[in-house]
Amino acid sequence: MRTLSVLGSVNIDLVLATKRIPDVGETVGGGKFQRLFGGKGANQAVAAAALGARVRFFGCVGDDEYGPFARENLCERGIDVRGLKTVEGATGVALILLDAQGRNSIALAPGANAHFRPAGTHDIAVMQLETHYERPRAKTLILNPAPAPARKFSLRGVDFVIPNQIEAEQLTGCKDPRKAVQALERMGAGRAIVTLGARGVWCGGEVHERGARPAFRVRAVDTVGAGDCFVGAFAAALAKGHPDPVLFAQAAAALQVTRRGAQNVPSLAEVEGFLRKHA
Numbered sequence: 001m002r003t004l005s006v007l008g009s010v011n012i013d014l015v016l017a018t019k020r021i022p023d024v025g026e027t028v029g030g031g032k033f034q035r036l037f038g039g040k041g042a043n044q045a046v047a048a049a050a051l052g053a054r055v056r057f058f059g060c061v062g063d064d065e066y067g068p069f070a071r072e073n074l075c076e077r078g079i080d081v082r083g084l085k086t087v088e089g090a091t092g093v094a095l096i097l098l099d100a101q102g103r104n105s106i107a108l109a110p111g112a113n114a115h116f117r118p119a120g121t122h123d124i125a126v127m128q129l130e131t132h133y134e135r136p137r138a139k140t141l142i143l144n145p146a147p148a149p150a151r152k153f154s155l156r157g158v159d160f161v162i163p164n165q166i167e168a169e170q171l172t173g174c175k176d177p178r179k180a181v182q183a184l185e186r187m188g189a190g191r192a193i194v195t196l197g198a199r200g201v202w203c204g205g206e207v208h209e210r211g212a213r214p215a216f217r218v219r220a221v222d223t224v225g226a227g228d229c230f231v232g233a234f235a236a237a238l239a240k241g242h243p244d245p246v247l248f249a250q251a252a253a254a255l256q257v258t259r260r261g262a263q264n265v266p267s268l269a270e271v272e273g274f275l276r277k278h279a
Helices: 039-050 066-076 111-115 165-172 178-186 226-239 245-254 268-278
Strands: 004-007 010-016 032-038 054-062 081-089 092-098 105-108 123-127 135-146 191-195 201-203
Touching: 004 226, 010 066, 032 066, 039 054, 039 066, 039 123, 039 191, 039 226, 054 066, 054 111, 066 081, 081 111, 081 245, 092 111, 123 245, 135 226, 165 178, 178 191, 178 201, 191 226, 191 268, 201 245, 226 245, 245 268
Parallel strands: 004 054, 004 123, 010 092, 054 081, 123 135
Antiparallel strands: 010 032, 092 105, 191 201
C-alpha cells in the first residue's frame, strides 16, 4: 500500500443547524449549535485514514485553545501529525449554516492555515486550495481545487483534479460538466473528475467513454464534508490499488451524507458492505 500525504487546512467548524438559511439582514431562530472538527485537508485525511489508508498530515494550527484539540483529533484518528506545525495566532475557523434539507452556507477565517507552505517529498499527495498552493514533490498529486481560485490557474503537474460542478465552472467557464472535464484536462490535469452531488460524477481520462456515473440513492441529512469524503476515499482507494477508485469514493460519499458532521465518516467495512449491496 502506498502512503498518502494530505497537505492542507485544519479548521474548527462552528455549525448552526436551522430550518432554513436566512436571507441578508434576516434572523431565523430555533437553531441548534455544535462545535466540530473540520478543514478540507483534515476532513480528507480523516476519511482516507478511516478507509484504511496510511496517512501523514501536513499543515498549521494556531497556538490558541483550538490548536491542541485539532491536533489531538487527528492523532486519535491514526494520522501521523509530525508535519502539523503550531504557529502564532488563531486556528482556522469555519462558520456553517445548515438547513433542514442538508444544504449549507459556509464562511471561512483561515487563521493558521495562511502560514502553511508545502514541503517534503511524498508518494501520493492530496491538496486543496484553503492553503497556499504550489505543486509539492510527489509521485502522484490529487488536487481538490476548493475554493475555486479567482485568478487564472494552471493544472500542469496535477495527476487528478477533483472539483465539484460549481468549482469546475469557475475554473473553466463551462456549465456542462462534460465540457468542463475536457477543459480541465486541456489545462494540464492528467484526469478530471467533476462531482455533481446527487447527480453523481462526470469522469475524464481513461473513462471518457463512460462519462457520467449516477449517484447512489440515499436520504441526505448533511452534505457538509461530502466532497471531502469523496476526495479522501478516492485517494485511499488509489493508494490501496482498488480497481475502481471512483466507485469506491461514490459509495463513501453516499454514506457520509446520511450522517451529520464533516468528519463523521464511514468505515472501510461500511463502504465495502454498501458496495456489496448496491454496486
